[in-house]
Amino acid sequence: MIEEVTIHCPYCGESFTTLADGSAGDQAYIxxxxxxxxxxxxxxxxxxxxxVIDTRRDDE
Incomplete structure (x- = not known):
């Protein structure tokens, strides 16, 4: 189950679309x-x- 989702950058505040692959279940990645x-x-x-993708800064 791959879907296109919009995420927001916690650094610059811009939003962009990316692909989310939920076939492996919940996960964390950079x-x-x-x-x-x-x-x-x-x-x-x-x-x-x-x-659903939650984003945060890598240095938090």
Whole structure:
């Protein structure tokens, strides 16, 4: 179950779309911002309505 989701960069505040693969269940990973290239910690949670991604700074 791969879906396109919009996430917001906690550094520059810009939003961009990315692909979320919920087939492996809940997970955490690092993805670079497509705008400012800084590392974003992403926490993917699989819900009945689809994948949800919470983001935070990598240095928090």
């Amino acid at each position: 993805e670079d911002c497509q705008v400012c290239c800084r590392p974003i910690e992403c926490r993917l949670t699989v819900t009945p309505d689809g994948p």
